[in-house]
Each structure stands twice: as C-alpha cells, then as structure tokens.
Amino acid sequence: xxxxxxxxxxxxxxxxxxxxxxxxxxxxxxxxxxxxxxxxxxxxxxxxxxxxxxxxxxxxxxxxxxxxxxxxxxxxxxxxxxxxxxxxxxxxxxxxxxxxxxxxxxxxxxxxxxxxxxxxxxxxxxxxxxxxxxxxxxxxxxxxxxxxxxxxxxxxxxxxxxxxxxxxxxxxxxxxxxxxxxxxxxxxxxxxxxxxxxxxxxxxxxxxxxxxxxxxxxxxxxxxxxxxxxxxxxxxxxxxxxxxxxxxxxxxxxxxxxxxxxxxxxxxxxxxxxxxxxxxxxxxxxxxxxxxxxxxxxxxxxxxxxxxxxxxxxxxxxxxx
Amino acid sequence: xxxxxxxxxxxxxxxxxxxxxxxxxxxxxxxxxxxxxxxxxxxxxxxxxxxxxxxxxxxxxxxxxxxxxxxxxxxxxxxxxxxxxxxxxxxxxxxxxxxxxxxxxxxxxxxxxxxxxxxxxxxxxxxxxxxxxxxxxxxxxxxxxxxxxxxxxxxxxxxxxxxxxxxxxxxxxxxxxxxxxxxxxxxxxxxxxxxxxxxxxxxxxxxxxxxxxxxxxxxxxxxxxxxxxxxxxxxxxxxxxxxxxxxxxxxxxxxxxxxxxxxxxxxxxxxxxxxxxxxxxxxxxxxxxxxxxxxxxxxxxxxxxxxxxxxxxxxxxxxxxxxxxxxxxxxxxxxxxxxxxxxxxxxxx
Numbered sequence: 001x002x003x004x005x006x007x008x009x010x011x012x013x014x015x016x017x018x019x020x021x022x023x024x025x026x027x028x029x030x031x032x033x034x035x036x037x038x039x040x041x042x043x044x045x046x047x048x049x050x051x052x053x054x055x056x057x058x059x060x061x062x063x064x065x066x067x068x069x070x071x072x073x074x075x076x077x078x079x080x081x082x083x084x085x086x087x088x089x090x091x092x093x094x095x096x097x098x099x100x101x102x103x104x105x106x107x108x109x110x111x112x113x114x115x116x117x118x119x120x121x122x123x124x125x126x127x128x129x130x131x132x133x134x135x136x137x138x139x140x141x142x143x144x145x146x147x148x149x150x151x152x153x154x155x156x157x158x159x160x161x162x163x164x165x166x167x168x169x170x171x172x173x174x175x176x177x178x179x180x181x182x183x184x185x186x187x188x189x190x191x192x193x194x195x196x197x198x199x200x201x202x203x204x205x206x207x208x209x210x211x212x213x214x215x216x217x218x219x220x221x222x223x224x225x226x227x228x229x230x231x232x233x234x235x236x237x238x239x240x241x242x243x244x245x246x247x248x249x250x251x252x253x254x255x256x257x258x259x260x261x262x263x264x265x266x267x268x269x270x271x272x273x274x275x276x277x278x279x280x281x282x283x284x285x286x287x288x289x290x291x292x293x294x295x296x297x298x299x300x301x302x303x304x305x306x307x308x309x310x311x312x313x314x315x316x317x318x319x320x321x
Numbered sequence: 322x323x324x325x326x327x328x329x330x331x332x333x334x335x336x337x338x339x340x341x342x343x344x345x346x347x348x349x350x351x352x353x354x355x356x357x358x359x360x361x362x363x364x365x366x367x368x369x370x371x372x373x374x375x376x377x378x379x380x381x382x383x384x385x386x387x388x389x390x391x392x393x394x395x396x397x398x399x400x401x402x403x404x405x406x407x408x409x410x411x412x413x414x415x416x417x418x419x420x421x422x423x424x425x426x427x428x429x430x431x432x433x434x435x436x437x438x439x440x441x442x443x444x445x446x447x448x449x450x451x452x453x454x455x456x457x458x459x460x461x462x463x464x465x466x467x468x469x470x471x472x473x474x475x476x477x478x479x480x481x482x483x484x485x486x487x488x489x490x491x492x493x494x495x496x497x498x499x500x501x502x503x504x505x506x507x508x509x510x511x512x513x514x515x516x517x518x519x520x521x522x523x524x525x526x527x528x529x530x531x532x533x534x535x536x537x538x539x540x541x542x543x544x545x546x547x548x549x550x551x552x553x554x555x556x557x558x559x560x561x562x563x564x565x566x567x568x569x570x571x572x573x574x575x576x577x578x579x580x581x582x583x584x585x586x587x588x589x590x591x592x593x594x595x596x597x598x599x600x601x602x603x604x605x606x607x608x609x610x611x612x613x614x615x616x617x618x619x620x621x622x623x624x625x626x627x628x629x630x631x632x633x634x635x636x637x638x639x640x641x642x643x644x645x646x647x648x649x650x651x652x653x654x655x656x657x658x659x660x661x662x663x664x665x666x667x668x669x670x
Contacts, residue, residue: 015497018494019502022502026509027509040512134360135651141646141650143647144639146605150639151639154632158629255499258498258501259498259499259500260500277504281607281608286508289508293501297501300497300498300501301496
C-alpha cells in the first residue's frame, strides 16, 4: 500500500510537470513577440515592459519556465497582464472556497443520487425500469451541466413569486461564515444541476455492478442464510460494487473541476475559479488564465491521485495484490 | 493474476485485461445483434433526422423563411397574427439602449421560434449552426480517430519499446481534464491563428476548433484502440501469420488493420458526441467556433445573455446539442456492445 501511494503521487507530480510544460509552451513561448502576445493588443509600453520582465522574455526557455513556476507557486506574485496588474494568486485563493463548496456539495449529492438510484434500479429491475436507467445514464453524459443549470436558473428566476422558487437565490455566493443555511441555499441549484446528471450516470454504473454481484456465489450464500433481498444488496453486494464507483469518482471530479463546473459557476454567478477563468479568457488576460489553469490542474491531479488511493483501500481484492 | 483459474472462455494465452473481442465476421455480428435493438434504431433515426434537417437548411432559407438566416436584421419586421411587428423591440435600460428580440410566433416562415439578439430567425439559425457544429464535431472525430489509430498501429509496428512509451504517455494524459487542455490550446490559437510551415490558418478558421478538439481527445481514443491492437496481436491468425514469416509491417497492414477499422467505426459515434460537447463548451468560453461562424455552442453562449428575457435561444441550442450527443452516445454504446463489449471510451457513460 505504501509503495502504491508513493508511486501514485510520483505519477501525479510527473503529470503536473508535463502539463505545466505544455501550458508554458502553448501560452508563453511561441511567436516572435511573446510580450505583445501575452499583454494583448492595445497594451501600453509600461505594461509591455512589466510583462516582459515578469515572464523573463528574452531569456532562455528553461529559465522562463522556471521563472513562471516560481511566480506561480513559490513567491506567488504573478500579476495580471492587463492594466496595472493585480496579483493573480491571491485572487485565485480567494475564489477557491467557492469552487470547493460547489464541488464538495455536488459530489455528496451525486453520490447519494447515484447510490440510491442504483440500489433502487437493481431492486425493481425489469422491462420498464431498465431502459429508463440506460436512458437517464445516456442523458447524464450528453446534457451539458452548465446548460441544465442555466435553464433551471432561468426558470426559477422567471417564477420568482412562486413560494418554492423564492427560497433559492439564483445568483451569487454567501460565505459559510455568514451562516451555513444561506451558504447552502445559494448553492442548492448549482449542486443539483451537477448532481442529477452525474447521479444518473453513477446509478447506471452501480446497477451494472450490483446486478453482476447478485449472481456471485456469496450472494447466493447470503440468500441461503435467509437474508432478505434488500439486506443482501446493502450488506453484501454494495460493498463490492462501490469501489469502482470511488475509483471513477476521482476521475470525474477531476474532469468536472476542469470542465463543466467552471461553466456552472459562470451560469450561476458564483465568484469561483471558474468565473475567474471565464473572465480572463474573455478579456485576454493571459497571466490570470495561466494561474487559473495551473491551480485547477494541480487540484484535479491531486484529487484523482487521492481517489485512486481511497479506491485501493476500499477494494479488498486490490489490496492483496 | 496468473495464479487464478482462467475463465472458461478465455484463451490460455490471453492476458486477463484484454477486451473480449467479437468473432472475425464483425459486420454480420453487428447486423445480427442490432436487428432487434429498438434503441439503436431510434438513436440512429434521431441522428439521421438532425443531420438531414441541418443539411436542408438552405432549402428552409430560400423556400420558407425567404431570407438569409445568417444576415443581421435589426430593423426587420414580421407578421404576427396579421399585424406587422418589429423583430427587435427597442428598450431603454440603465446601461443604455438595447433591444428585446421577438419571441416564438409558432408560425413557420415568420420567426417560428423567435429571433436572436441581432434579429435573425432562430429556427434558420439553428439549422445553419447545426451544420457548423456537426461539421466541426465530425471532422474533429475523424482526425482524432485517425491519429489514434495511427499511433496505435505505429506502436505495434515499431515494437515493444515504442509501445511502452506510447502507453505511458497515453496513461498519464488520459486522466487529465480534456477541457482544460482544450481551453489553453484554443485560447493560444485564438490570439493569432496557426502559422506553421505551409499551414496558415487565420484565427476565425473552423480548422482551429477541429484540431483542438481532435487533439485533446486522442488519449481517450488511443487507449482503447491500443488495447484493441494488442488483443488482436495475440489472436491465433495473427500469430500464425507471424510464424509463417510475414513481416511485422505486413501483419499490421493485412491482418490487424482491417479488424481495427471496423471497430473504429463502432467507436466513431461516441467520439463525435464527445467532440460536439467539447466544441460547445469551448464556444461558450468564446474560444471555439468564432464569429461570423455560428454553431450551437456560440448560440448557447449568446443565449445565456438573452435568457432572462428570451430563453428560446438557450433552450433550443442546448436541447439540440444534448439530443444529438445523446443519440450518438446511445448508438455508439449499442454498436460497441455488439462488436466488443470490453472496449469503452471514457466519458461516454
């Protein structure tokens, strides 16, 4: 187990290094006038000089790369390539709790939806339910979560005066230090728009595993002992089918953090890293964009590694190998 | 793992993690498997319907709408219940003048679904946007599948060392969020276009989203294709060909390639769906398809702005993306189940 953990995190570091090199090569290095590229059209000579100094333009590429990483992760004083140059990293760290709240709540909600849905779909499987499970699983993969969120938000905003929808603020964020209730209410709609889709996919995956487990000899043994079908499902089959789900979870949280969740923030006006990234892309603020991408990438890679370790610990079969 | 008793159907030489492969007459197998598969037919008809509707967009423009859906029409009028109505209603807001486009009239040829912020017929625009979106997604999927197959076959051709490197690279990049990489690439290419050697693409070129979307999905596709190739390499007829003295190149070209091509076709709908979804997200970030080109993604992006007053553009463009991608994913999953139950692409379910 210890070797596995070390190897897994070494691989994660390697991936992060590769990604940072790619980001550097794609965004900073190319072209004849990198400073002009980074600062964007219409930059003042002062901004150009500042950007040139910051990124070490003109020095050898490895030095430029090292400088960028130093500004990003060590001194954390990378400044925006627009205007007077606000510091990027504090802005990202300020936005991070919003993004983490969104992701954490969404994961809890979708695991609940997925496990409950998967158990239910296994228990009442048959000609009517099975196609529905398949269909909702496909919809979960095909419907963009940010679009669903935007539609839900628009619907709630137009029916502002109905008693149910007036409960949910449709925009903005409230820190948990100002009351957990208000924090949760601000996030319910974003959570749900992520959780319903992923929950449907997870229910489908879990059902596939559970149906397989129910044919295993240990399930037959449990039934032979006189246990009820629910008990066989919950106490015996679920334990073996939930590990693949956890392994998947890391991958999905990673791609969610670097994908759909970014736009869900934008849609609901949550001031998280996704909104920051969105704004920086729209305004051509290369430095802020590099900062957001690298921090999101680091988060995604670490979460994935952690989930792999957790899945390993959960899966009795993998532990012995 | 080798100490475990082998499953009865498994070939003794086959590693336990090889995908189970269908028999050697894949076309017949697919036809037989799908002959009574209602969901596959439904998904296929939905895809054909959407593609046909988008292809017929010029017909709609010339015969039904009688104007170019892509041309802005800020001062245009249309007829609603016999009354001449402006397409954009002027409105004064605290930030200045803006206009509310007309909502759905449900009258074919008279802005049936309403107008967008520039007074363009939404229905016609959706059809033309579908052409662009599907073209980009389809081309990206083709490029992506071709690149992946090339990589996997090259690895098979060049032997274990290259194959090992490829496997490592793919395994590592496979877990990285594709959208983040796509965003970085598309942003960078969007600054000045792509000018490398004979390639000279302006920043508004449709080739840029095609290339970006294709490249970031290569690890997704190369991984299953590589395992496919490796499984095929252990097949008896491939080993027999080797023992008969056929060169590696000949074996790859004559024995492996034909089997791979069929199975790539089964993966294709899934890859198109993933590419369509990625293009949509990039366009919402405003670095995918760029104006003056219109795709469902760019419409979804501008629909977000318009949604509080006129949700039509947002709802319709997103529904089309979801329905098309969903049908393609369903079709892809039925096809690959019929062919090779073990080969799946990440993100498809």
